Amino acid sequence: GIQVEQSPPDLILQEGANSTLRCNFSDSVNNLQWFHQNPWGQLINLFYIPSGTKQNGRLSATTVATERYSLLYISSSQTTDSGVYFCARGAGSYQLTFGKGTKLSVIP
Amino acid sequence: DAMVIQNPRYQVTQFGKPVTLSCSQTLNHNVMYWYQQKSSQAPKLLFHYYDKDFNNEADTPDNFQSRRPNTSFCFLDIRSPGLGDAAMYLCATSRSQGIRSNQPQHFGDGTRLSIL
Numbered sequence: 256g257i258q259v260e261q262s263p264p265d266l267i268l269q270e271g272a273n274s275t276l277r278c279n280f281s282d283s284v285n286n287l288q289w290f291h292q293n294p295w296g297q298l299i300n301l302f303y304i305p306s307g308t309k310q311n312g313r314l315s316a317t318t319v320a321t322e323r324y325s326l327l328y329i330s331s332s333q334t335t336d337s338g339v340y341f342c343a344r345g346a347g348s349y350q351l352t353f354g355k356g357t358k359l360s361v362i363p
Numbered sequence: 364d365a366m367v368i369q370n371p372r373y374q375v376t377q378f379g380k381p382v383t384l385s386c387s388q389t390l391n392h393n394v395m396y397w398y399q400q401k402s403s404q405a406p407k408l409l410f411h412y413y414d415k416d417f418n419n420e421a422d423t424p425d426n427f428q429s430r431r432p433n434t435s436f437c438f439l440d441i442r443s444p445g446l447g448d449a450a451m452y453l454c455a456t457s458r459s460q461g462i463r464s465n466q467p468q469h470f471g472d473g474t475r476l477s478i479l
Contacts, residue, residue, distance in 0.1 A: 355405050
């Protein structure tokens with residue numbers, strides 16, 4: 256089946272630090288999305304990024320489809336950034352297969 | 364604000380007692396999804412509706428059913444909940460115009476289901 260691998264599985268940051276989360280996928284992609292799940296379980300769509308680079312405030316994402324990976328950058332991390340970050344890839348077209356996530360803890 | 368709304372936020376039911384979870388959306392998206400998420404795991408797709416067409420994942424148990432009476436509403440029915448069905452159930456929507464048209468998925472806040 257289609258593999259979506261995320262690294263690292265866990266990450267602890269001091270507030271203000273920067274980080275990079277990685278997502279590798281085993282097949283070609285035309286649908287790649289990043290999500291943040293906060294400690295209350297709410298799942299927020301951060302980026303729809305099948306290729307290229309996008310930025311939204313302190314967050315940015317880059318997908319290199321030809322090399323089958325995507326990166327999520329978090330700059331100047333805040334405690335509210337804590338939670339689990341999921342990468343999800345289109346399994347057929349619009350359906351998504353999720354990676355296991357990166358659990359981020361930002362400490363003051 | 365346009366959104367995906369799930370009710371209730373928390374649901375407790377008894378072992379074997381049927382339960383229905385609801386989802387509504389004001390985004391006018393044609394695709395609606397139901398995911399199951401167990402503790403410390405990734406969301407797992409159960410099924411989805413593309414317009415009125417129902418699409419079941421191969422490994423979704425028969426115990427799980429869904430209804431979509433109109434564009435705005437979608438229901439998840441668990442006919443005989445077992446202890447292993449305790450989980451967060453997430454509804455999501457997206458707009459799609461065919462196999463090569465992909466748009467972001469938007470999630471509701473989820474319903475956390477407990478089984479007694």
